[in-house]
Amino acid sequence: MxxxxxxxxxxxxxxxxxxxxxxxxxxxxxxxxxxxxxxxQFLGVIVLVGVLLAVFNPETISKVIGNQSGWIGVLVSGIIGSVTLIPFPQPLYCWKTEQAICRLQPLYPPS
Known part of the structure; x- marks a missing residue:
């Protein structure tokens, strides 16, 4: 195919x-x-799966997110999937003028 x-x-x-x-x-x-x-993002997911397979055996993973895990397995899978796709945090810079102003700055400022 x-x-x-x-x-x-x-x-x-x-x-x-x-x-x-x-x-x-x-x-x-x-x-x-x-x-x-x-x-x-794709490489992040591949690395996470590789680490999980290295740390846990397939039977343990199947118990947690397999067919017998029910809705808890779906919830755990959703949380793990969401965490893998969260972008890396950008540093938060704050400074004081009359009031505290905080804003996100890019990790690598444009040159």
Whole structure:
């Protein structure tokens, strides 16, 4: 099944390339940029799964979030999934004028 999907994708990409080379190159660059934006979250999930599999055996994980865990397993899975997708915190800078003003500053200020 996967091989068929890859074949169809490659065929359509080739067809698009011959129809309009510039649009195809532009769309591939856009797709790569989207992938680069998703990659940190994806790697975070992969690392978390790797650590969980290294620390716990599959039977323990299955008990906590498997079929027999019920709604508590769904809740635990949802919390773990949410935590993995939380962006890294940015530093909070505060200063005083007439009143305390706090605002989020980017981690790496633009140069």
């Amino acid at each position: 996967n091989l068929a999907l890859y074949g169809v994708t490659l065929f359509l990409l080739t067809l698009s390339y011959f129809k309009d080379k510039n649009k195809t190159k532009k769309s591939l660059k856009k797709a790569l940029k989207s992938f680069e934006n998703i990659l940190p």
